[in-house]
Amino acid sequence: MPRVFPFAERSHARLPDRIAGKGRKGARTVRPDSGRERMSEDGLSLGDVGRLLRRRWAVILLPTLAAFGLSVAFVQVVTPRYTAEAKLLLESRDSALTRLQQDRGELPLPIDEQAVASQVQVVMSRDLAREAIKQLGLVGNPEFDPMVQGVGGLQQVLVMLGLAQNPLDREPVDRVLEKYYERLLVYPAGKSRILTVEFRSKDPELAAKAANLISDLYLSSLAAVKVDTARYASTWLGSNIESLRSRVSEAEAKVEAFRARNGLIGSGGTANQPLAAQQLAELSTQLTQARAAQADAGAKAKLIREMLRDGRGFEIPDVANNELIRRLVEQRIGLRAQLALEARTLLPQHPRMKELRAQLEGLETQIRAAADRAVRTLENDARIAGSRVESLQAAVDGQRGVVAKANGDEVELRALEREAKAQREQLESYLGRFREAAARDAASAAPADARVVSRAVVPDLPSFPKKLPIVLFATVIAFLFAIGAVVAKALLAGDPPGRGRGRPPLRRPDSEPAATSPFVAAPAASAPLPVAASAASAAEPAVAPPAPPAAEAEPVLHEPAVAEAIVANPVAAAPAASRYDLDVLVARLDAVETAGGGRRVLLIGTGDATDLDGLARSLGRAAALHGRALMVRLDGPQGSRPGLTDLVAGNADFTTVIQADAGPRLNLIDRGHGAPATLIAGGDALGLTFDALGEAYDWVITCLGDGFDAGTRPLVSALSAWMDAVVIASNAEADDPRLVGLFDTAEAAGVPEVIVAQDRAAAAVAMPAYPLRRTA
Known part of the structure; x- marks a missing residue:
């Protein structure tokens, strides 16, 4: 069975116009405590x-005038203070001439933000x-030294009690540091x-002098x-140089003594090699030359002997260049010529021919003997070169042993030389x-890594007060x-101005004589009427014309009779003091959890006596107080x-369909040109539309007509699928089949x-007749 949620609760703090709709426009309500009538929920307008x-x-x-006067008095009375400022530029001032020799090729290190912050602390150092x-x-300056005026009475008491330190016990400079x-x-x-x-x-003048002095002290x-x-570097280096000199002398003496003791005396050449190594190198050179001469002589002798066997001995340069062989060859040529001449006239066995042949053979023999001698x-x-090679090889072998022994000593010698060299280089560096340190020890040789770019001048205008x-700030605030x-x-x-001030509020007295207050009594009750219906149709009691003057101090007002339809009912629809409250319903809806975005509510009417239009407008205005509403x-x-x-059909966009309603926080979308079947068939398009509206608005309230109509149920189902809450505005009984089906x-x-919401009274209440009178 549906849960009935009565939202039209009786309250003396709300206007009935929020539910009654247009039918209640212009009607006024006479109720107790109307002087505390609540303002419109839109707040004060600009006109108000x-x-x-x-x-x-x-x-x-x-x-405003008081603040103006006090501020003027303050700026005139307060003692002005002047501010002077000096500016310093942090930069390295070492030039190539004043920089250390090893640092002349390097650029000075840049000054970063940490270095600047460190220099700020240096300027503010206590020293x-x-x-x-x-x-x-x-x-002694009264502005900075608090003891110029002496110790105050309260401070003396605190000192006596041991709760404070005696300022006279502190150093005079320490007392001034705080100020x-x-x-x-x-x-x-x-x-x-x-x-x-x-x-x-x-x-x-003191401000300017102090700023400049602090800058100068910082640079100094x-x-x-x-x-x-x-100075510290020069002192330290001077004390270490003498000891380093003695160590260098000792190292060099050790090197020379070791060289002399082991025969590692150098020849003084460019290579500065030991003598044994140089001798070995010379013997090796001579051995190579002797081997080359031996090979050359043996090759020549072998070649000449082979050429002699072939009869080509005269082609040998050494044989051809021999003077004896040249003469013998000339004689052989002459004999052969003479032999040929005699052979024309003499026979081979002629004695002369035999003699010539014998002489020719003798010359040949002499020539061969000369070639053999060569x-x-x-x-x-x-052979001589071979013997020299052998002797040189023996000398080289012997010298190699000497050099091998000397190499072991040479390793130790090099270690001693390296030590001496390192000591010597360190001494030269020191x-x-x-x-350089002694040259920079002078007072003006080391410039500060900062310089003054703007010195402080005596200020003409005070920095406080402005x-x-x-005055302007205090006055405006x-x-x-x-x-x-x-x-x-x-x-x-x-109580906003201009609202409800046309007529004074009315109240019902606690007791009033019945004889002097005639009224129209309500008939007996028969059946209750819905409150919204009665509120929409009947005007609230208005002020009646005053009665003729009587003994009472103020005129008495009579309640007018209600409309015929209302008078015919035996029970009054609701007291005139009833007020409709939507805060409970809004709070109930606000408690519903949403999937994200704005809150989407479907408000369904049932076609009965409930004022759906008035409820929708009132709910929209109430929701607009909590955010943007649609x-x-x-x-x-x-x-x-x-x-x-x-x-939903895609024939229009959001900017076309959204229109302004009541106030900038409440907008409106009409039904449109299409039929409800468009929404039912929309499906996902309908869901995307409500999702987009929920992202743009905090409250989306959809109003639907008669929900009891069977043709409306598909539309109710389609819309409810995309809603966070459904409110059924119906005065039907909880067991009504139509209400149960809609639920x-x-x-x-x-x-x-x-939620099923009813705007009828919780119980039938007969309206008693009370006389009304105008309050002062």
């Missing part, structure tokens, strides 16, 4: 605010602050390497740090650095606070404007929450 400010102009003007206080003479740091401000200018040093004081401290570093000479040279900005207080008081009191009216006839059916249809669609 203007009228309110015009009425309460004195309440706004007085605090620098103490020196500045001494040079500025701030001790000094309050007036000093050091900060980097943006992300640059500029440091700004600001100092505030009542004396403008940087230069002093460099000088101290150079061959033997070459062979002898080859000497060079000592000379008279005009302070007081003016705005006064306006806010007036508007807030009006909102909390529920009304989708499917309960009206087919209109001329495009609406939801056109949007089951909504639940079957899967909607999380289904």
Whole structure:
């Protein structure tokens, strides 16, 4: 069975017009405590605010003038303070001439943000602050030294009780440090390497002098740090150079002694090799030459002997160039010529021919003997070269043993030489650095890594107070606070100007004589009427014309008779003081969990006496108070404007169908040109449409007409599938089959929450007749 949720609860805090609809427009309600009537839920309009400010102009003007006067007095009375600033640029000032020799080829390291922040702390160091206080003479200055005026009575008591320290026990400079740091401000200018040093004081000359002095002390401290570093380096190097010199001398003496003891004396050549190694190299060279000569002589002797066997001995250069062989060859040629001449006339056996042949053979023999001597000479040279090779090879072998023994000593010698060389290089490095450190030890040889780019000047205008900005700010703030207080008081009191002031509120007295207060009595009760119906049709009791003057102090008003339809009923529909409250229904709907986006509610009418139009409008306005709201009216006839059916069918877009309704937070979408079947057949298009509307609005309220009509059930099912809650506005009984069927249809669609709301009274209440009178 459906759960009945009565949303039309009786309350004295709501207007009936929120449910009664257009039929109640212009009607007024006479009820107790009407002087505390609640304002419209749209809040104050601009016109109401203007009228309110015009009425309460004195309440706004007085605090504004008071703030103006107090601010003017403050800027005139307060002691002005002046701020002077000096600017420093952090940069490396070492040039190529003043930089160390090993660093001349390198660029100076860049100054990053951490380095700038570190220099800010250096400027604010206590040592620098103490020196500045001494040079500025701030001790004894009433602005900085609190003990100039003496110790106060309260402080003396605290000192006596042991709750505070005696300020006279502190150093005079330490007493001034707190005020000094309050007036000093050091900060980097943006992300640059500029440091700004600001100092505030009542004396403008003191402010400028302090800023410049702090900058100079900071630069002096940087230069002093460099000088101290150079002095420390020169002192340390000077103490280490003498000991290093003695160590170098000892190392070099060890090298020479070891070389002399092991015979590793060098020849002084370019290679600076030991003598044994040089001798071995020379013997190796001679051995190579001897082997080459031996091979050359043997090859020549072998070649000449082979040529002699072939009879080509005269082709040998050494034989051909022999003078003896050349003469013998010439004689042989002459004999052969003579032999040939004699052979023309003499026979071979002639004695003369035999003699010539014998002489020719003798010459041949001499020539061969001379060639053999040349061959033997070459062979002898080859044997001599072989003997030299053997002797040189023996010498090389012996010298190789000497060199092998010397190489072991050479390894130890090189180790001693490396040690001596390292000591010598370290001594030379120390000497060079000592000379550079001694040169930088002078006071002006090490410039500070910063310079002043803007010195402080005596300020002409005070930095505090800024008279005009302070006066304007205080006046404007007081003016705005006064306006806010007036508007807030009006909102909390529920009494906006210009509303309900045409006639005074009415109240019903606790007791009134019946004889002097005639009224129209209501008939006996027979059956209850729906409250919304009675509220829509009958006007509320209005003020009756005053009775003739009587003994009473004020006129008595009579309640008028209700309309005929109402008078005919035996029971009054509802007391005139009844008020309809939608907050409970809105809170119930707001508690329903959603899948995301705005809250989508389907409001279904049932065609009975419930005022669906008034309920829909009131619910829309109530939802607009909680966020942006949209009304989708499917309960009206087919209109001329495009609406939801056109949007689902794709014949229109959102900007075309959405129109403004009551206020900027409540919009409206009509039914459109299409038939309800378009929505039923829409399916996913209908769901996408409501999803998009839920993303754009906090509340989407869809109104549907007669839900008891059987032809409406498919549309109810199609719409409920995309809703977060369904509200059935019906005054039917809970066991009404039509209501039960509609409830089951909504639940079957899967909607999380289904609510049956009734706008009739909870019980029939007979309306008693009370006389009304106008209050003062």
